Amino acid sequence: MRPREPRALPAAHRLPAALLGVSFLALTAWSWRRWPDLLVDFGQQLYIPWRLASGDRLYTDIAFLHGPLSQHVNALAFRLFGASLTTLMVLNLLILAALAAAVYRSFTVFSDRLTAAAAGLVLLTLFGFAHLARVGNYNFICPYTHEATHGLALTVAMIIFLSRYLERGGLAAAALSGVCLGLALLTKAEVALAAIATALLAGALLPLTGRGTARRPPAGALLFVLAALTPPLAFFLFFLSYMPAARAARAVAGGWVVLGGEVARNRFYLRVLGLDDPWGNLGRMLGMAALAAVLVLLAAGLDIVLTRRKRLGPAPGALAGAGLLLILLFFPDLLPWRELPRALPVAGLLALVAFVLLLAKRRGNPEAPPGAVPMVLWSGLAVALLGKVTLNVHLYHYGFYLALPATLVLVLLLTWWIPAALRTGAGDGRVFRGLAVAALAAGIVYHLRWSQEFYRLKDFAVGNGGDTILTYGAAVEPAGPAAALALRWIASEMPPDATFVAFPEGIMLNYLSRRPTTSRCMNFMMTEMIVFGEAPLLDGLKAKPPDYVLLVHKDTSEFGSRFFGADESYGRGILDWVRSNYGSAALVGHEPLRDEQFGIKILARTRGPAAGASR
Numbered sequence: 001m002r003p004r005e006p007r008a009l010p011a012a013h014r015l016p017a018a019l020l021g022v023s024f025l026a027l028t029a030w031s032w033r034r035w036p037d038l039l040v041d042f043g044q045q046l047y048i049p050w051r052l053a054s055g056d057r058l059y060t061d062i063a064f065l066h067g068p069l070s071q072h073v074n075a076l077a078f079r080l081f082g083a084s085l086t087t088l089m090v091l092n093l094l095i096l097a098a099l100a101a102a103v104y105r106s107f108t109v110f111s112d113r114l115t116a117a118a119a120g121l122v123l124l125t126l127f128g129f130a131h132l133a134r135v136g137n138y139n140f141i142c143p144y145t146h147e148a149t150h151g152l153a154l155t156v157a158m159i160i161f162l163s164r165y166l167e168r169g170g171l172a173a174a175a176l177s178g179v180c181l182g183l184a185l186l187t188k189a190e191v192a193l194a195a196i197a198t199a200l201l202a203g204a205l206l207p208l209t210g211r212g213t214a215r216r217p218p219a220g221a222l223l224f225v226l227a228a229l230t231p232p233l234a235f236f237l238f239f240l241s242y243m244p245a246a247r248a249a250r251a252v253a254g255g256w257v258v259l260g261g262e263v264a265r266n267r268f269y270l271r272v273l274g275l276d277d278p279w280g281n282l283g284r285m286l287g288m289a290a291l292a293a294v295l296v297l298l299a300a301g302l303d304i305v306l307t308r309r310k311r312l313g314p315a316p317g318a319l320a321g322a323g324l325l326l327i328l329l330f331f332p333d334l335l336p337w338r339e340l341p342r343a344l345p346v347a348g349l350l351a352l353v354a355f356v357l358l359l360a361k362r363r364g365n366p367e368a369p370p371g372a373v374p375m376v377l378w379s380g381l382a383v384a385l386l387g388k389v390t391l392n393v394h395l396y397h398y399g400f401y402l403a404l405p406a407t408l409v410l411v412l413l414l415t416w417w418i419p420a421a422l423r424t425g426a427g428d429g430r431v432f433r434g435l436a437v438a439a440l441a442a443g444i445v446y447h448l449r450w451s452q453e454f455y456r457l458k459d460f461a462v463g464n465g466g467d468t469i470l471t472y473g474a475a476v477e478p479a480g481p482a483a484a485l486a487l488r489w490i491a492s493e494m495p496p497d498a499t500f501v502a503f504p505e506g507i508m509l510n511y512l513s514r515r516p517t518t519s520r521c522m523n524f525m526m527t528e529m530i531v532f533g534e535a536p537l538l539d540g541l542k543a544k545p546p547d548y549v550l551l552v553h554k555d556t557s558e559f560g561s562r563f564f565g566a567d568e569s570y571g572r573g574i575l576d577w578v579r580s581n582y583g584s585a586a587l588v589g590h591e592p593l594r595d596e597q598f599g600i601k602i603l604a605r606t607r608g609p610a611a612g613a614s615r
Contacts, residue, residue, distance in 0.1 A: 016104075016113040016114065016116065016117035016120075017104060017113075017117075019117055019121075020100060020104060020117060020120045020121065020124070023121060023124055023125075024096075024097060024100065024124060027124055027125065027128070027129040028093065028129070030129075030455065031129050031131065031141075031451070031455055032470075033085075033089075033468055033469060033470045034131070034136070034454075034455050034458040034470045034471075035089075035129075035131070035136055035137075035139050035141040035142035036085075036136045036137055036142035036469055037135045037136040037137045037144075037471075038462055038469055038471045038479060038480055038483055038508060039479055039483065039505060039506055039508055039552065039554075040135050040136075040137065040144075040505065041135075041137050041144040041145070041505075041523075042136070042137050042142055042143075042144060042508065043505075043506070043507040043508025043509070043510070043511055043522070044507050044522045044523060045074070045088070045142070045143070045144075045145065045146055046083075046085060046088065046467075046508065046511045047507045047508070047510055047511040047517075047522060048062055048064065048071045048074070048075075048522070049071055049072075049074035049075040049077070049078045049083070049088075050075075050078060050083045050511060050514075051516060052071060052072065052075035052078075053075045053076075053078040053079045053083060056516075057242055058071060058072070058251070058254075059239070059243070059247070059250075059251040059254060060242060060243060061520065062520060062522070063520040063521045063522075063528070063532055064254060065254075065527065065528070065531060066145060066147040066187065066188050066189075066254060067147055067185070067186040067187045067188065067192070067252075067253075067254050068186055068235055068239075068251060068252070068254055069147070069150065069183055069186035069187055069231070069235075070145075070146035070147045070150045070151075070187060071146070073146075073150070074088060074091070074146060077091050082466070084465070084466030084467050085142075085463070085466055085467045085468070085469065086466035086467075087466070088142070089141055089142065092140060092141045092142070092143075092146075092149070093141060095140070095149065095150070095153055096124075096128045096140045096141065096149075098153070099123070099128075099140075099152075099153050099156060100120050100123055100124060100128070102156055102157065102160060103116070103119055103120055103123055103156070103408065104116045104117065104119070104120045106159075106160055106163075106374060107119050107120075107408075107412065109371065109374070110371025110372075110374060110375060111371070111412060111415070111416040111417075112416065114415065114437070115411065115412060115415040115416040118411050118415050118437065118440055119408045119411045119412065121440075121444060122407060122408065122411050122440065122443075122444065123404065123408065125444045125447055125448055126395055126407065126443070126444065126447050127139070127140065127395070127400050127401070127403075127404045127407075128140045128141070129141065129451070130395070130396075130400060130447060130451050131451040131454045131455055132395060132396035132397075132400075132447065132450055132451060132454075133396045133397060133454075134454060134477075136454075138396060138397055138398070138399075138400040139400060140400075140401075143400075143401075145188065147187040147188035147191070148187070148188050148191060148398075148401045149401060150187050151184045151187030151188050151191030151192065151195070152191055152385075152401050152404065152405075154180045154181075154183045154184040154187070154195070155180070155181075155184050155191060155194065155195040155198065155381060156381075156405075157176075157177075157180045158177045158180035158181050158184065158195060158198070158199065159198065159374060159377045159378060159381065160374075161173045161174075161176040161177035161180060162177040162198075162199070162202045162377060163373050163374035163377060165177060165220060166202060166205055166206065166209045166373045167209060167373050169220070171219065171220060171223055174220040174221075174223045174224045174227070175223050175224070175227045176227070177199075177202075177224060177227075178223065178224040178225065178226065178227025178228040178230075179227045179228070179230065179231065181195055181196070181199050181224075181227075181228040182227060182228040182229060182230055182231035182232055183231045185228070185231070185232055186231055186232060186235060186252070189256050190385065190387065190388045190402070191385070191401075192256075193384065193387070194381055194384035194385040194387070195381075197380060197381075197384040198377055198380050198381045198384060199224075199228075201376065201377060201380040202377055203221065205359065205373060205376060205377075208356075208359050208360055209359075209373060232252050235251070235252050236248050236249060236251075236252045239251045239252065262530045263527055263530050263531060266526060266527070266530070266559060266560060267558070267559065267560045268526070268558050268559045268560075271392070271558070272388065272389055272392065272397075272398060273388060273389060273390065273391060273392060274389065274390060274391025274392030275391065278391060281342075281391035281392050282391055284339065284342050285342045285343065285345065285346065285390075285391060285393070286346070287342075288336070288339055288340055288341075288342040288343040289342075289343040289346035289347070291336075291340070291343070292340065292343045292347065296414075296418070299431075299432045299435045299436065300418070300422060300427065300432055302320070302431055302432075302435070303419075303422055303427040303428060303429065303430075303431040303432040304422070304426045304427040306428070306431050307426070307427045307428040307431075316430070316431055316434075317428075317430035317431045317432075317433060317434030317435075318434055319434075320431050320434050320435055320438075321433075321434030321435055321437055321438035322434075322438065323438075324434075324435050324438040324439065324442075325438035325441055325442055328438070328439065328442035328446075329442055329445060332442070332445075332446050332449075335439075335442075337443060337446050337447070338394065338395075338396075339394075341393045341394050341395050341399065341403055341407070342392070342393050342394070343393075344382070344386060344393050344403055344406040344407065344410065345383065345386050345390050345393060345406070347406065347409070347410050347413070348379055348382040348383045348386060348405075348406040348409060348410075349383055351375070351379040351382070351409050351410075351413060352376065352379035352380055352382075352383055355372055355375045355376040355379055356376055358372045359372040359373060359376055375409070375412065378405060378408070378409050378412075379409050381405045382405040382406035382408075382409050383406070385401075385402050385403075385404075385405055385406070386402060386403065386406055388402055389402050389403070393406075395407070395447070411440065414436035414439070414440070415433055415436050415437060415440070416433075418432060418436075419432050419433040419436070457472050457473070457476045458470045458471055458472055459473055460472060460473040460474070460480045460481060460484075462480055462483055462484050462487070462512070463487075463512050467511075467512055477598075478589055478598045479598055482588045482589045482598060482599065482600050483508075483509060483600070485588045485589075485600075486509060486550065486586075486588050486600045486602065487509060487512055487513055489586050489588070489602065490509070490513045490515070490602075491513065493585075493586070494515070494547070494548060495547075498515065498547040498548060499515060499516060499517065499518050499546045499547050499548070500515060500517070500546050500547060500548035500549060500550055500602075501517045501518060501519050501541070501546040501548075501549055501550070502517075502549075502550040502551075502552050503524050503549065503550070503551055503552065503564055503565075503571070503574065503575070503578070504523065504524040504525055504552070504554055504556065504564035504571065505523045505524070505525055505552060505554055506550055506552035506600075507522040507523060509550065509552075510522075517546065518541070518544040518545065518546045519537065519540055519541055519544070519546070520532075520537075520540055521537050521540075524537070524564060524571060524574065525556065525559070526556060526559035526560065526561065526570060527559075529570060529571065534571065534573055534574060535573070537574065538573055538574050538577060541574065541577065542577070545581065545605065546605075547604065547605055548582075548585065548602060548603060548604050548605070549578050549582050549602075549603045550600055550601070550602055550603075551578075551592045551593060551600070551601040551603070552592060552600050553589075553590070553592035553593055553597070553598045553599050553600065554592075554593075555596070556570070563593040563594075564593055565593065566593070578603065581605060581606055582603035582604060582605055582606060583603060583604060583606050584601065584602075584603055585602045585603055585604040586601075586602040587599060587600075587601050587602070588600040588601075588602070
């Protein structure tokens with residue numbers, strides 16, 4: 001039986017939730033407008049909804065790699081509240097707040113408020129507001145792609161409704177969970193696959209649940225499937241209004257176009273998955289899993305030893321936790337915080353097996369407390385979502401959403417389930433829990449300090465009003481000041497109706513200057529070149545040549561070619577066309593795409609002698 005929480009005063013009940021609320025506001029103020037990267041990825045998250053709100057059409061006027069849901073949601077927000085970074089920030093803050101509230105509320109059902117508050121704080125500090133790499137975007141406020149965060153939030157909502165259906169029945173819960181799945185299918189491929197795997201796992205759990213759902217699975221399952229098909233069908237009908245049926249079907253499946261093929265074999269994605277060094281990364285994963293197991297066993301052993309000496313009050317657990325917290329705060333490198341997440345696939349798989357066995361053991365017991373069903377689904381999602389980074393799991397980069405469910409499952413194991421198991425065995429659980437809470441607190445502090453290493457350097461403002469972005473100053477990175485100078489030149493020197501295209505990446509400049517690109521493709525990074533093909537992209541540029549071209553410096557070595565246009569496999573044809581038809585108009589900083597020095601070169605279409613200028 002799940003131990004009941006002791007009765008507490010209403011204020012004590014509200015304290016953990018209030019702590020989360022205060023933390024949310026403090027983290028927002030601390031990191032305000034420092035979340036996105038100025039030139040990498042996030043520009044299209046502003047540009048696409050701006051253009052959709054202005055009448056352009058996704059997959060026709062705009063080529064895109066993911067599903068249609070998020071961009072149309074953001075476009076609707078722009079229509080209602082105005083096109084600005086502030087609009088997206090507020091919307092995403094609300095989504096993150098709802099996700100944190102959902103995690104807190106659902107975790108209190110099968111654990112207690114301390115565990116739920118710990119999970120919420122981990123969600124906010126290590127994922128929601130984190131800045132764990134020089135490039136921004138890997139957070140929930142200004143994500144590199146909204147399909148990742150929207151898809152994850154929808155999958156969590158699906159788990160909540162599926163758990164309710166499996167434990168209590170009710171066709172409304174089945175329908176709502178199906179709608180959440182259908183919406184998640186319209187986001188990002190790996191999130192959609194994880195959501196499908198979680199839904200299939202829920203179906204497999206039907207025989208193990210004893211809350212009445214097994215007596216009527218056909219109706220609930222049928223309603224779930226129909227509800228899941230409704231959002232894709234609605235988008236298909238919408239796309240039929242401006243494209244043929246075959247293209248409309250492909251548009252609905254827009255989030256799946258990057259799966260497999262040459263994209264999956266690119267060195268960047270091989271490194272993300274860990275397949276660039278499979279045996280080495282496997283060894284590191286098992287090594288971190290072994291270290292985590294040793295630490296858990298040591299904490300459990302200490303709990304058992306102290307319990308056998310005498311029955312404990314709360315003081316030994318609190319004292320042990322306080323001691324460990326002080327040690328880890330003064331000596332943060334005692335634990336390999338940045339590499340420990342490599343153990344998450346092993347922890348998630350073990351948790352999944354353990355919770356399935358627990359559910360099977362409680363089968364048919366109407367007195368069994370809630371908890372096993374949602375934790376099976378959470379663990380299933382954790383394992384499935386780590387599929388993209390199995391051998392190379394970290395909390396930074398894509399880990400900000402891929403590693404989130406597994407980390408929250410680990411929080412639950414350390415602060416609730418393992419202490420509960422110790423209480424029913426040879427231990428007491430309170431010492432273990434005190435040590436676990438201390439380790440989590442130290443981990444939160446470590447990651448806040450890590451984020452602060454980057455946030456404190458972002459003090460240079462680019463953009464105006466609601467589009468203001470705080471980025472690195474010239475002493476740290478020249479891209480921000482160079483972009484500001486380029487925007488100033490665009491505003492003063494380009495005719496009001498002039499268009500430009502940035503190569504290989506710089507769509508943020510189009511958005512901030514409110515000048516559309518003439519290309520369907522917004523970025524000309526390796527992934528886009530592989531998916532859309534260089535020849536069709538070049539044909540599009542020739543058919544609708546921009547008035548200006550911006551060459552924005554970027555080292556793309558991680559994809560296998562150092563610079564755009566450096567070889568025939570990456571942009572050579574497009575760059576040759578640019579050099580044949582455009583002449584230099586301005587140079588901000590250094591000559592781009594040549595060495596490690598940053599610069600932006602502005603070129604105008606050749607209509608007589610090219611006028612040169614330099615800034």
